[in-house]
Amino acid sequence: MNTQETLTSEKAIALEDAHGAHNYHPLPVVLNKGKGVHVWDVEGKRYYDFLSAYSAVNQGHCHPAIVGAMTKQAETLTLTSRAFHNDILGPYEKYATEYFDFDKLLPMNTGAEAVETAIKIARKWAYEKKGVQEKDAQIIVCKNNFHGRTTTIISFSNDEGARKNFGPYTPGFIKIEYNDVDALERALKENNNIAGFLVEPIQGEAGVFTPADDYMARAKALCNEHNVLFMADEIQTGIARTGALLAVCGKCSCEGHCERQSTYSRPDILILGKALSGGAYPVSAVLADDEVMNVIKPGQHGSTFGGNPVAGAVAIAALNVVKDEKLAQNARKLGAIFRKKINDYIGESTIVNLVRGRGLLNAIVINDSEDSSTAWDICVALKDNGLLAKPTHGNIIRFAPPLVIDEEQLNECVEIILKTLKTFEK
Numbered sequence: 001m002n003t004q005e006t007l008t009s010e011k012a013i014a015l016e017d018a019h020g021a022h023n024y025h026p027l028p029v030v031l032n033k034g035k036g037v038h039v040w041d042v043e044g045k046r047y048y049d050f051l052s053a054y055s056a057v058n059q060g061h062c063h064p065a066i067v068g069a070m071t072k073q074a075e076t077l078t079l080t081s082r083a084f085h086n087d088i089l090g091p092y093e094k095y096a097t098e099y100f101d102f103d104k105l106l107p108m109n110t111g112a113e114a115v116e117t118a119i120k121i122a123r124k125w126a127y128e129k130k131g132v133q134e135k136d137a138q139i140i141v142c143k144n145n146f147h148g149r150t151t152t153i154i155s156f157s158n159d160e161g162a163r164k165n166f167g168p169y170t171p172g173f174i175k176i177e178y179n180d181v182d183a184l185e186r187a188l189k190e191n192n193n194i195a196g197f198l199v200e201p202i203q204g205e206a207g208v209f210t211p212a213d214d215y216m217a218r219a220k221a222l223c224n225e226h227n228v229l230f231m232a233d234e235i236q237t238g239i240a241r242t243g244a245l246l247a248v249c250g251k252c253s254c255e256g257h258c259e260r261q262s263t264y265s266r267p268d269i270l271i272l273g274k275a276l277s278g279g280a281y282p283v284s285a286v287l288a289d290d291e292v293m294n295v296i297k298p299g300q301h302g303s304t305f306g307g308n309p310v311a312g313a314v315a316i317a318a319l320n321v322v323k324d325e326k327l328a329q330n331a332r333k334l335g336a337i338f339r340k341k342i343n344d345y346i347g348e349s350t351i352v353n354l355v356r357g358r359g360l361l362n363a364i365v366i367n368d369s370e371d372s373s374t375a376w377d378i379c380v381a382l383k384d385n386g387l388l389a390k391p392t393h394g395n396i397i398r399f400a401p402p403l404v405i406d407e408e409q410l411n412e413c414v415e416i417i418l419k420t421l422k423t424f425e426k
């Protein structure tokens with residue numbers, strides 16, 4: 001069967017419905033092509049992609065440099081497992097550790113695996129370096145977090161849908177309010193067994209919830225003071241999305257590559273995924289300095305596919321694109337324009353309450369209850385008008401285009417968004 005030519009949207013959706021597990025609720029659009037900021041559906045209609053696969057496709061769809069590196073490596077050597085060395089992993093690890101300024105990198109595949117890896121490293125560090133009694137190590141996490149879907153990770157989620165009936169849950173996590181430095185300080189003072197503080201610099205899935213500008217720096221300082229590892233989950237916020245190489249870089253003036261300004265809240269453990277491959281391939285990584293990373297010894301952690309040569313080649317190419325095309329700088333500049341234009345509209349709108357975010361990770365909050373269908377209906381209307389976005393948490397719509405978008409395209413997209421929103425004004 002030639003699926004490319006015979007499948008209508010309707011048929012493709014029916015097939016998924018009949019034969020696939022119903023663990024997602026996608027917008028009714030079936031895509032079969034992507035290039036840069038655009039994707040096309042099977043009927044040939046073109047859309048602006050304002051989700052970018054949850055910020056995996058920062059470098060744009062099917063970037064030729066990334067696809068080129070991937071196909072070249074795929075024709076040469078795809079997988080050795082870590083039972084043997086391969087000639088890409090070392091150069092990739094050197095490149096990425098220099099790029100992000102850490103001693104060591106541990107390669108994995110998906111974001112959730114990288115978060116699991118970070119948790120394991122932090123606990124092991126607590127027992128072997130900090131002197132916490134075995135089985136007592138605790139990790140502080142934030143309310144409304146999203147760190148992935150494994151049993152351990154959903155154990156410290158407070159999203160009922162993600163949690164309910166998946167227990168028994170993994171213990172060892174202390175949940176505090178996000179964006180609350182005092183809550184962090186209290187938790188650190190109350191307990192001497194804290195291994196790490198796991199935090200998203202901006203809570204993407206929670207609706208691009210953006211904390212105070214000094215939250216990361218103050219949290220990091222408190223962790224230092226209490227000998228607790230500051231663990232930044234930059235799977236969604238990292239790699240230029242928020243207008244800096246990392247969101248913990250704060251307001252540095254990097255030209256697409258970070259120059260480590262004074263606001264940099266350097267994590268002890270940095271967790272990356274998504275755009276590390278530009279969306280071409282599942283590539284994730286945990287970065288840390290020797291003192292932390294060296295607690296992991298041969299045989300104690302790993303993954304069959306982690307560190308495979310295709311992943312390494314793809315990640316090098318994807319990180320090169322970020323630097324060469326100054327994507328952080330572009331995200332910062334266009335993000336400011338986007339929020340300004342949306343804010344001008346909010347002044348006269350009854351349907352949109354606010355816009356928030358940093359760089360090109362933004363969201364609008366719809367003036368309706370969380371269980372209303374308004375945000376969903378707006379996204380369906382946006383789709384009809386040629387722009388794809390997805391509601392998160394009921395009444396919030398995230399807008400996160402590929403970072404290769406230019407100003408003219410962004411202006412056109414703002415017009416589509418405003419035109420669509422206006423049809424929902426009461």
Ligand SMILES: *Cc1c(COP(=O)(O)O)cnc(C)c1O
Nearest residue numbers: 110111112146147148233235236
């Ligand atoms: C997407 C995401 C994850 C999980 O990544 P997967 O590749 O889906 O496992 C973890 N943390 C954050 C902040 C994310 O956005």
